[in-house]
Amino acid sequence: MAGVSAALAVLWFSPDGERTLGHELVDPAAPLLSALDLSATRGDGIFESISVGDGHPQALEAHLARFARSAAMLDLPAPDAGAWRAAIVAVAGAIDPVPESFVKIVLTRGIEGGGVPSGWAYATASPDASAARTRGIHVVMLDRGVRHDVAQTSPWLLAGAKTLSYAVNRAAVREAARRGADDVVFVSSDGYLLEGPTANVVLLRDGRLLTPPLDAGILPGTTQADLFDWAPTRRLEPVYELLRPQDLLDADAAWLVSSVRHAAPIRAVDHAEVPVDRELSDAMNAFLRGRTG
């Protein structure tokens, strides 16, 4: 019997776009979107990627809260948390059981001029992240072009919203590959560490876990937040603080943390080796992997 490796649910909305009517499981291999959908033509929408460990969507409420924040920043209709939760659970449960999977949810402005959003939830097995979690990753630091306070001064730049307009994030990762590295830590034009293209940066220094303040034009990380809640159980003090590139080079250890890959220890920065705390990395990933909510 053929296994089910992917599942797709489409969300249905009322004609005024304001109410979510429910979801329907559809064939994930069939075309879903009009060539006029503003996701495809303008990157005009939002998303979340939610890890699923042994069938449990992880940090689900934090993801739904961030989804709602992103929607507000883009003037999209407020997502109906119950309807999205039901769609996430449905697609997560529709694929063959695997230890690690993820659900991606997307809300778009729909067809130009139509006024009705498009929405879907897609589940599949997670790519194998064991090499990144154990051997670690090599990052390069790249200019993000903007100041660290741009979310306050210029909200139309959407810093801190998880939009579909990720072309720059993907170009940055290709630039990292060209330089022989795996991933990126963005630096603001005024010289502060920001985040990775799809992850938050976390440093260990003198028994403290450090990450940039959430108002520094970065995406508030659901995985980073869970790690900060967990830190005291390891006698680590979680701290939000503006950080400089030198702080990354001087750290006792550092990670890029994200929903699906979890905690990837940084083993090199711009071709210079930096220390890896293998034991703490393993503990982080065991905690993240074992979450049941």
Next chain:
Amino acid sequence: MAGVSAALAVLWFSPDGERTLGHELVDPAAPLLSALDLSATRGDGIFESISVGDGHPQALEAHLARFARSAAMLDLPAPDAGAWRAAIVAVAGAIDPVPESFVKIVLTRGIEGGGVPSGWAYATASPDASAARTRGIHVVMLDRGVRHDVAQTSPWLLAGAKTLSYAVNRAAVREAARRGADDVVFVSSDGYLLEGPTANVVLLRDGRLLTPPLDAGILPGTTQADLFDWAPTRRLEPVYELLRPQDLLDADAAWLVSSVRHAAPIRAVDHAEVPVDRELSDAMNAFLRGRTG
């Protein structure tokens, strides 16, 4: 007999993604794209909007050249100009004749991991731009967050590429609407005029037509280029020059120029009236409207 108001052609590519095999006209109302297409999930692709005047695609070769430049900046396969030209002509000719229409062409990285691009061409009648062309538009100046030299220092930020990641451009236009205006002129973080979200800015001052240099992190405008070629016939000298916000306020006249709307005279900046040159605006639009190539 029902009219044909829209036409859609899908481009077909070889399995390695390198060769374009041709196009096929398909139903524009049917779903075209997978929910996994990277246009929809990451805004990872490029586009052009080509005006069609009385059946003639305008500035077609300039659009195709810019499409190729954008593809190179995003490490997409080089578009096959002949195949795209054929698709553009096919969809432009498939709709009912109207005085002004446009064709949008899109090339995406395709389905994640698949290595085969997606591409399509879509034609429909242009929205009525007569009010913008004659009464003019009210613009606000908004911070673009980045320096004017970012295309040189940080090419991974894709400044100057026409990508599908336009969420910020659309958020800026919504911000303009909130402020009671129609459109936006972006200003760099170091205080230079850049461009509009979907247009170039052109100023008239002392018999010269001025626009920012093409390496100032802006999209080289096909309409602006045609106007600069035409300017000497009006005894106007076309000049590329770094411009400041005060230059816009002090100009003898100013426009946002773009493929489909053509030349929209700026009648107010941040709620302050600025002079409109109605005669020159009309001449510009007559020229742009009458192009047969």
